[in-house]
Amino acid sequence: MISRAKIFHLFLLTILFAGLQSIATAQNNGVTFKMGNWVGVIQLNDANHNSDMPFNFVHTYNRNGKQVVEIVNAGERIIVTEFSLKEDTLRMKLPVFQSEIIAIILGNQLIGTYYPKGRAEGNGYKFTATAGITDRFYQYKEKAAVNVTGKYEITENPGTSDEAKTLGEFFQIGDLVTGSILTTSGDYRYLDGKVSGRKFMVSAIDGAHTLLITADVSADGSLINGKFVGSRKWKSEWKGVKNPTFALPKADELVTVSDPNIKFNFAFPDMEGKIVKLSDPRFNEKVVIIQASGSWCPNCMDEVRYYKPIYDELHAKGLEIITLCFETKDYEKSKQRILRFRDAIGAKFVFLHAGEAGSKDRAAAFPMLQGPMAFPSTVFIDRKGVIRKVETGFSGPGTGQHYLDFADATRNLLNSCFQRNSSLFKKRLLHPELPGNTLLFLFVLLSTCIVSLIQNLL
Secondary structure, eight states: OOOHHHHHHHHHHHHHHHHHHHHHHHEETTEEOOOEEEEEEEESOTTOSTTEEEEEEEEEEOTTSOEEEEEEETTEEEEEOEEEEETTEEEEEOSSSOOEEEEEEETTEEEEEEETTOGGGOOOEEEEEEETOOOTTTTOOSOBSSOOOEEEEEEESTTSTTOEEEEEEEEEETTEEEEEEEETTEEOOOEEEEEEBTEEEEEEEOSSOEEEEEEEEOTTSOEEEEEEESSSSOEEEEEEEEOTTOOOOOTTTSSEESOTTSOOOOEEEOTTSOEEETTSGGGTTSEEEEEEEOTTOHHHHHHHHHHHHHHHHHGGGTEEEEEEEEEOSOHHHHHHHHHHHHHHHTOOSEEEEEEESSHHHHHHHOTTEESOOOSSEEEEEOTTSOEEEEEESOOOGGGTHHHHHHHHHHHHHHHHHHTOOGGGSOHHHHSOOOOHHHHHHHHHHHHHHHHHHHHHHO
16 A cells, blocks of 8 residues: 555655646746746738737646646637747647647747648748737727727628628727627627727637727717728728617528428538438437538637537437538548547537538538528427528627527527427526626626716716
């Protein structure tokens, strides 16, 4: 039997080894990746710095004493565990997706390249970072002269053939701004930034998208001269007007079943290469959720994360989820991406390679549907094989109350598909855990109401 003293010594050795290993990661040949706060900048426009997209990250330790990098977007924390330091070169691979950062360490600076689809795919963007800074847009020193808290009717590409309506919701405390922009295909997730003087600026990075959104605030509170930049090619102009009653079309009204007589079926390979069909006996008399998804899609990630605990709880009661991933024509290449996506989320349901990303293969997989399908889109089938609902797009946890409303509606729909009452769900699923950003939304909303009340009393 091992004595308590030996166990204690082994424990100390384990801690010492972990500490030495951690120090070795942070320091290599005298080059140190400094712990603490950093602000990174990705130059989305090679010609000038008008499209420099900043983001916050922290080099820190997790609960197990292992070094990690935490990328911060408002209430979201993206934990990067895949990073290494060799001589003076730092390599970081963001989770879930394919993006990488490779940079040289020069004291308090990082200088290198951001590869949105991984180094092997090329198409890199200039990347720099500075240690010891927490202000995301630190170049802008002027205090906020206005408050942009509210709901905005946003017009993207106004006056062009590409004009589109989106919904912006922003919350401001002091200079700091958080919020999101919702579209009919999804949302821009967790936006984080500030107001300086009368200039509005927010940004976000999630491993798939890089977003920089700026505007001026006019005298009447409208957002004008708006610029949106997501990449060298993904750019647009926009404007926004405060409109508390503005709403987008409902996600379940954009895409409909064109012909209910079309037999919905498909045959695609799973991650072991086995062909899976909707008509397989395993799906008979089950409630089935079918997702049009992709390992490259941040809104798809949010949707898969949402359904993971629901599947874990209801699978034994007859729920099946099939995620059709539209990637590349190459099965093996697509499989690697899908497995990374699936395993990072921890989803246990069925993932199939359904073809190439884009509308062509997606339309072929869903021949009975009509309307502007997006990634993700979701089909709900009850135990009798009847399509009960089709939704396109996904409003994730960064959208606050919109996400909670979706969760309630989905709970009610699944209850009706199972033809059972709400006791089907455990209480914890009735109200999904509020991310930090949503809590901030609610806090700011309450604070705004209190300030307004005091002003009216005075």
